[in-house]
Amino acid sequence: MALKVHEDGFVEIKTQKDAVAALEAFRNLKTEIDEVRKESGLDELERDAAAYKAAAQNFMIDKDLEQVQGDGWHGTLVKGHGSSRWITTDEDLTGDEPDRCESLVSIIEKKFKSKITSKGSKARRVWLKITKRVLDVEAVEDAVNRGTFTVDEISPAFIETPRAPYLRIFEDE
Numbered sequence: 001m002a003l004k005v006h007e008d009g010f011v012e013i014k015t016q017k018d019a020v021a022a023l024e025a026f027r028n029l030k031t032e033i034d035e036v037r038k039e040s041g042l043d044e045l046e047r048d049a050a051a052y053k054a055a056a057q058n059f060m061i062d063k064d065l066e067q068v069q070g071d072g073w074h075g076t077l078v079k080g081h082g083s084s085r086w087i088t089t090d091e092d093l094t095g096d097e098p099d100r101c102e103s104l105v106s107i108i109e110k111k112f113k114s115k116i117t118s119k120g121s122k123a124r125r126v127w128l129k130i131t132k133r134v135l136d137v138e139a140v141e142d143a144v145n146r147g148t149f150t151v152d153e154i155s156p157a158f159i160e161t162p163r164a165p166y167l168r169i170f171e172d173e
Contacts, residue, residue: 043160057166072171081161107149129143
């Protein structure tokens, strides 16, 4: 039985021999696609399109433009954070953080003028409420909501790594 691609894009593979045949067909089609791309000049068109978009994106970043409007379309510079993490102890500091960063332990110890290692201290009670083996983010949020901390007090212990902005093109409706 020869393998067949059904209308929904599904190929039924029942044996290892079928899997080998499917991968051979894939490789042959990929080679054919690459030849058609080269012959048609599609690679150059895609390269040029990417270059135009990258140039516009760099211009928008340099000029701090969030959006440009075209005729029936617009380009938006999408910004966001790639990752974030809490700096709970001084050991979490790698040296790559912004200068304002400080561990949550040191923030708590300064605020409550005691050490988290001192039994019965206010710093220790707060530390034990908001941490387990790892920081309990919900407990930190609850502590802020209860007024134990302000956002400004604990913000040096939280890092958001910026993600490079990228340009998206949208059709206007």
